[in-house]
Amino acid sequence: MQEHVVICDNLIKIYKARDLEVVALQGLDLEVRQGEMIALVGASGSGKSTLLNILGGLDTPTAGRAIVAAHDLSRLNEEQRPHYRNLIVGHLWQQSGRNLLPDLTIADNIQLPQLLKGVRASRYKQHTQSLLELVGLGTMGKKKPLQLSGGEQQRAALAVALANEPPLLLADEPTGELDSATTLEILAFMRQLNHALGITIIIVTHDATVASLVDRTLAIRDGRTSTETIRRQQPLPLDNLHGGSTTIGLSSQTHQESLFVDRTGMLQLPSEAATFFTESGRADVHVATDHVEIWPTGLFVPSPESAIHGKSAVIGLSLASHAETALVDRAGRLQLPKEALEQLSFNGRVRLSLVEQHIELWPVQTTLDTQRTY
Numbered sequence: 001m002q003e004h005v006v007i008c009d010n011l012i013k014i015y016k017a018r019d020l021e022v023v024a025l026q027g028l029d030l031e032v033r034q035g036e037m038i039a040l041v042g043a044s045g046s047g048k049s050t051l052l053n054i055l056g057g058l059d060t061p062t063a064g065r066a067i068v069a070a071h072d073l074s075r076l077n078e079e080q081r082p083h084y085r086n087l088i089v090g091h092l093w094q095q096s097g098r099n100l101l102p103d104l105t106i107a108d109n110i111q112l113p114q115l116l117k118g119v120r121a122s123r124y125k126q127h128t129q130s131l132l133e134l135v136g137l138g139t140m141g142k143k144k145p146l147q148l149s150g151g152e153q154q155r156a157a158l159a160v161a162l163a164n165e166p167p168l169l170l171a172d173e174p175t176g177e178l179d180s181a182t183t184l185e186i187l188a189f190m191r192q193l194n195h196a197l198g199i200t201i202i203i204v205t206h207d208a209t210v211a212s213l214v215d216r217t218l219a220i221r222d223g224r225t226s227t228e229t230i231r232r233q234q235p236l237p238l239d240n241l242h243g244g245s246t247t248i249g250l251s252s253q254t255h256q257e258s259l260f261v262d263r264t265g266m267l268q269l270p271s272e273a274a275t276f277f278t279e280s281g282r283a284d285v286h287v288a289t290d291h292v293e294i295w296p297t298g299l300f301v302p303s304p305e306s307a308i309h310g311k312s313a314v315i316g317l318s319l320a321s322h323a324e325t326a327l328v329d330r331a332g333r334l335q336l337p338k339e340a341l342e343q344l345s346f347n348g349r350v351r352l353s354l355v356e357q358h359i360e361l362w363p364v365q366t367t368l369d370t371q372r373t374y
């Protein structure tokens with residue numbers, strides 16, 4: 001089993017500006033295995049860049065744990081931080097000016113991180129040439145960044161990011177300034193590097209085409225991971241479909257989407273599912289034999305048997321005399337009772353199915369151990 005290169009556990013980041021506090025990450029959990037290529041998606045302001053800045057050692061968590069390649073990011077001191085940034089993570093930014101120093105040649109840009117590491121000249125010259133060849137710029141080492149096309153600049157930036165062979169590559173909207181053909185070319189190239197070098201890659205993106213090319217897409221909402229979409233190893237037959245991914249719009253034939261549920265049973269419904277509950281803000285939770293049903297309050301009709309013998313999941317009162325509802329807040333957050341979590345053989349994820357009038361939550365059998373495609 002591959003080890004985790006990234007572990008975030010209940011990660012919290014609060015920015016303080018004068019008297020104002022912004023909670024950018026509110027208890028985010030994330031695990032990324034060695035060799036995975038994943039995409040992070042989410043609305044503007046959901047916390048994607050904050051997470052990337054923490055993983056890149058550019059910012060520090062307020063609370064919780066963030067571990068990258070066995071480095072605990074809340075414990076790095078000021079001496080260790082530059083070393084971490086130069087050796088453990090590679091960065092690929094949207095803007096070329098942030099990736100490459102414009103006055104240096106491409107070769108010098110690639111040599112710089114190696115010089116900072118203390119690599120000897122005989123070694124870094126040779127390594128720089130092989131990196132240039134790896135990214136398809138073997139003859140362009142003497143050019144300056146602005147003499148290259150946008151796609152070539154991103155390839156050169158990849159060579160800089162890979163110069164010290166980091167275990168993790170962080171890419172923040174790496175194709176945001178490229179046309180769609182070059183976007184596909186760069187993404188396919190990153191995929192190739194991921195396979196060839198076994199490097200773990202996290203890409204932040206607004207672009208749904210990115211999500212269709214990676215192993216796993218995590219949607220971040222309000223500073224927490226809300227859904228996970230995994231690409232299936234084998235597409236499902238068409239007659240076995242349960243509707244598509246609600247978050248990133250990919251077919252359930254090729255992708256399986258699940259929702260994250262935190263330790264307390266809190267889950268964030270995707271907006272399509274949350275609309276079932278907008279009117280009342282309340283839901284009936286029905287624990288069935290192999291799944292859990294969530295109904296807008298008043299629509300679920302219990303069988304006569306469960307109405308007499310059934311008990312309220314939370315306070316243990318008879319359902320014959322008490323109707324128990326779960327609250328769904330405006331953001332679509334719902335707290336599952338303990339019985340429901342037990343039914344779902346809780347492993348931090350559930351599969352959501354939108355059914356007429358209600359939603360169903362099913363246990364997720366497929367974990368990351370079985371979804372690998374390489």
Ligand SMILES: Nc1ncnc2c1ncn2[C@@H]1O[C@H](COP(=O)(O)OP(=O)(O)OP(=O)(O)O)[C@@H](O)[C@H]1O
Nearest residue numbers: 015017022024042043044045046047048049050051
């Ligand atoms: N340095 C900062 N000081 C104060 N607030 C900040 C700072 N950086 C980010 N924030 C706030 O934290 C929240 C998360 O921002 P973040 O940039 O991580 O979101 P994002 O998902 O990357 O957005 P986008 O897709 O627009 O880049 C936002 O409310 C943002 O305004």
